[in-house]
Amino acid sequence: MADVWVKFEPDNARVGVPRGTLVLVAARRAGVPIESLCGGRGVCGKCLCRIVEGEIAEEGEQRAVLGAQYEAGLRLACQTRLLSDATVYVPQEARVSTPQILEQAAFSLGERAPQPAVRKVYVTLPRPSLSDPRGDLERLLDALREGGVAEPRCPHVRALRELPRLLRQADFAVTALLRENELLAVEPGETTSELYGIALDLGTTTVVGYLVDLRTGERLACASTLNDQVQFGDDVVSRISFAAQGAEQRRELQRAALSSANRVIEQACAQAKVVRERVSLATFVGNTCMSHLFWGIDPFALAQAPYTAAVQQGLEAPAGEVGLGIAPGALVRWLPNIAGWVGADTVGVILATGMHRSQDVWLAIDIGTNGEVVLGNRERLLACSCAAGPAFEGSQIRQGMRGAEGAVDHVDILDGSVTYTTIGGAPARGICGSGLVDAVASLRRAGLVDESGRLANEQTLADDVSPDLRARLVEIDGQPAFVIVSAEESALAEPVALTQRDVRQLQLAKGAIAAGVRILLDEAGLEPGDVRRVLLAGAFGWYIRQSSAAEIGLFPRELEERAEAVGNAAGAGAYLALVSEELFAEAQEIARRVTYIELAGRPEFDSAFAEAMLFSPGEREAG
């Protein structure tokens, strides 16, 4: 029973919720996508809202977390409960936006013709009569046989439930949706010209979908949304813990994954003006945990050594059974996982980049909420997972944020002064992963961060450092910090700055990745110079400068010139496997071929990690 009504602005979206509901929960119900990095724990400070009208109850340490923003009337949606009818304003910076990057990737079939797993065949059936008493299904299968389908069969009861009425209403002229010789669904009339599919990348944080015309392979629309599972924790481990509590919790996570995917499907279909019921195939990628949660499989063993997946093979089921909002008879499938912490998304990256067919050795680094590294070529592929943590996505960074409008995404220190850019050119309101890497790389070059990662202070500062830079070295919350954007220029009531702790977080994150790269190279018996291409996948890989990534040592510095961004390669892999059965089979082959290297099992990992956390001895460039 709805006790209070809340209106969200400027969306003008209304929803009824029980009295005492959190603003964050109400916003989700109303379809207002509020950002929440910490999973509602009241610490990330992202889920900003302003109570325009209505009675609320505040919880947690909002004043401490929000500082000046609190005084300016902003509140945390995850720590504010609605006690009466209310109007809530959600500012732009609190919203999840569709990163441009998600549109970018190698979405190309090249020379191949589309060859999807499903097809449509239009048939007209002779009407039943007293002298031709065949069952409706048998009549349809006979017509399909005459129409050239070899040994058609129907193993799915679902396709039959409405068949008698559908056939008669359609005057016995229908279109069959088939997977090889298997009847999946029947549609009234001639619908062969409408054969759509959707490729979905179910990320820990973001869900992206690409709507595709399966007859041509053309991408018709792209949509994305926040993974509703973030309300149960922003990282994979907290979701596993939640899921481990029981079957009901697992179902909640499954429902959240589905509702997010369904929202993406709805948006993409609306954009392209495609009826959802005409989407006949869905292909998913995502990490191993996401695949488990999507299918309702207990993921608890993923979080315990030796981190075993319940299943590696790709799973599939009809959409109606799964609860995916496309044609109920549509085929829903996932690409296979490689291991407990290297999932179908990595298979997608390999498939889309084509490194499994390359003669040269390539290195692929996909950094999302977690980081995966793949090394190899058509002879051999090695993969590992790196617990980089979400620092590259702006989490655990004091003023970190995702790559949305107002995020500082590039920083330069030249001739003793600082320049920066923000996404969308808007006043700075935080720093995203690429800005973080740039900032630290620049500070490194400027000699303001030493090899161990320590920020310079009055005592350690070289004499030739410019007054501007000196003035930027301040103290924030009792620790050294470097101001990138002054309070005057920023959108906040305070400067945008990098603290010593932020640098340490970056070191942990980049150290994990770099150690993984190191161990894969050792395992393969290769030197960095043997790598011909470094492929940076994902949003982070798209926005960072390769020079900065090399500078901080994310990958060996000598490979700087060989590095390139490949965009959402995981999503592109899902697209390719959606459009071509041959490529789907290739994805399965990839999953079988990749050798998974468990870093936790390596005695050399700890020292490699300790070493990789340091910055390489730099040639100081400018002061």
Added chain:
Amino acid sequence: MADVWVKFEPDNARVGVPRGTLVLVAARRAGVPIESLCGGRGVCGKCLCRIVEGEIAEEGEQRAVLGAQYEAGLRLACQTRLLSDATVYVPQEARVSTPQILEQAAFSLGERAPQPAVRKVYVTLPRPSLSDPRGDLERLLDALREGGVAEPRCPHVRALRELPRLLRQADFAVTALLRENELLAVEPGETTSELYGIALDLGTTTVVGYLVDLRTGERLACASTLNDQVQFGDDVVSRISFAAQGAEQRRELQRAALSSANRVIEQACAQAKVVRERVSLATFVGNTCMSHLFWGIDPFALAQAPYTAAVQQGLEAPAGEVGLGIAPGALVRWLPNIAGWVGADTVGVILATGMHRSQDVWLAIDIGTNGEVVLGNRERLLACSCAAGPAFEGSQIRQGMRGAEGAVDHVDILDGSVTYTTIGGAPARGICGSGLVDAVASLRRAGLVDESGRLANEQTLADDVSPDLRARLVEIDGQPAFVIVSAEESALAEPVALTQRDVRQLQLAKGAIAAGVRILLDEAGLEPGDVRRVLLAGAFGWYIRQSSAAEIGLFPRELEERAEAVGNAAGAGAYLALVSEELFAEAQEIARRVTYIELAGRPEFDSAFAEAMLFSPGEREAG
């Protein structure tokens, strides 16, 4: 929310229901099996109850329907609403009982060894380690492969959901349930000695289940219950009408079928002390409408010319998906249908009798709520459906009842006087199908019913008729009647008698069957004398005397000596197909081979029917 509590006696079963609920509905919820032939329309007078305590509201014409029983305090459960907490007594005669017959049939594999569709394989898996990171499923499939299963695979997500925890709790020693190379389910520990199956006959009125040890083929238990669908009508056509109203109505009928089947499973498992979750295979027979309703398939076309089935092939799905209360991964399958009105039950009859392998021509007649006739041998099989109506089950007969305690089941007129027996030797309280046939056959022989079916009266009575018989010719409700049991001897406050209308009902019913037999013989170009065996299947076939059936002309009189009862052959067919894959395949072959003859499409049917309604010119025997 329960508004009133009602206690049923002598069961001492309590249930809470909304105020205003019908006693019949409350009784079903409480698990008290009240008989209701008319589907709650208040006309059959079977659903007797006595309100011991509590306030009620009476509806309908109870006083008229119940007569003296009303004065004696009995009420119709389907026309009585509960307005307060109440205590309700349900007399024995109002209860559904398990007819003995259902235990009887050719439940024999003969020379065959059991060869069910599912099997179990016990395996112990190597524990996962950092150096052996295979997924749980892949580990299991590898172990099965080593255990001799060729190319094991798992297409069912369901089997995986709990796998990680199950494997670890079972210390990696598990039993796999397989169908050929397909993994259906995983059970902890070694359970290969517990492999059970259940054969179910889902009748329009009664659901019977036979629990079987699949390793030996041994029948462990038999249970039966009323099909809960009777609340939506006692005949197939009223259920089709109800289902045609929409998807929700169809789901109600589906739920009713499932709850009845689940009750049978529970009872059978309790009898044999078998855990339901160890039942790994279920095989159903039933008429075409029952199969449609079980699977949730729209049956509306069955009731409209040309009476087409939505599907003829046998369907199957995992129990967990269907909602059948056995192992969730268990395979649930139906035998195929032959046509819209000749279903899997007839396939079962053919399979169990073996007529499809006979060199001689046999005639099988299965009379349940509907009647099916099959004629043929291993060369050719013809089948038709006869709209006999439920007269043979006691419905539409003034004092008709099913074959339960107190039913007059045999009647003889010898030397001018009447003898009869009742089931269980109890005081007569009605007449069941076999008693009805016996009574009419005897009256025919005694010259008290003429060829056209007219009961004798003072004017038409022969002089040599005994005074006892004369005295039994009375008038009831304004029509001629013949008293079988006097009011003094009966359990009722009135005599048990046969009315002119009852004889007419019998003529309609037997005429439909006999016309079907006639048309099949004509179609096959055979004379009655060519038939070597007449197989009477079902409860009715078990209880009637072949001589009486021949006398009234249910089948050609010259075949009297060749007739035999074969019991619940449909159920026996389900048993055979459950225990042997070879026989299941034979059942599928039977469904393909049988030629369905639609009587409604025959111009000769009307005259055959009119002729078959008459009684053959009899040789008068005794007066």
